[in-house]
Amino acid sequence: MESTLIPKITSSPSLIWVVAAIGFYILNIFLGLFMAFRKKTAQSLKIHRLLFYTLGFCLVYYLIMNQTHNENSLLDYLVCLYCITLVPFSKRWDVLIHAFISAMGLVLLPLLIVLRI
Numbered sequence: 667m668e669s670t671l672i673p674k675i676t677s678s679p680s681l682i683w684v685v686a687a688i689g690f691y692i693l694n695i696f697l698g699l700f701m702a703f704r705k706k707t708a709q710s711l712k713i714h715r716l717l718f719y720t721l722g723f724c725l726v727y728y729l730i731m732n733q734t735h736n737e738n739s740l741l742d743y744l745v746c747l748y749c750i751t752l753v754p755f756s757k758r759w760d761v762l763i764h765a766f767i768s769a770m771g772l773v774l775l776p777l778l779i780v781l782r783i
Contacts, residue, residue, distance in 0.1 A: 674783050680732035684778050687724035690717055691749075691772050698768065702761055722750050728778075741781065745774045 675681045694717040701710050725746045732738050749771045756767040 671783065675779060678782065679735060680728050681779055681782055683724045683728035683731060684775060687721050687728065687749075688772070688775050690721040690724060691768075691775060693717055694721060695765075695768055695772060698765065702765070718754060725749055732782075736782075739781075742778060745771075745778055748774060 675685060694714060697710065697714050697717065701714065729738055729742065729746055732742065753764075753768050753771050756764045
């Protein structure tokens, strides 16, 4: 891995939002795992929802910032659409399917960074 990867990410005004989204995504996945193996409470569900809204805000702001500085590709829109629409829609299905779809979203997000650099 290059030693100049982190300065490239921090110098980009749009990629920093993807890094923030990945951080919130990881926190949200760990909270979801905690809720799957422990008792679900109203407070943990509220925090889970709030973390998802924060993640969605970061991805939408990434698309806005990236459009003003560069041009968004179809892959940018598809990955953000996947994370913003399919992941919350999958919560109606089985818990394991929701976890798998969420994990796939976490795998797709760094792809946005790799393709921009």
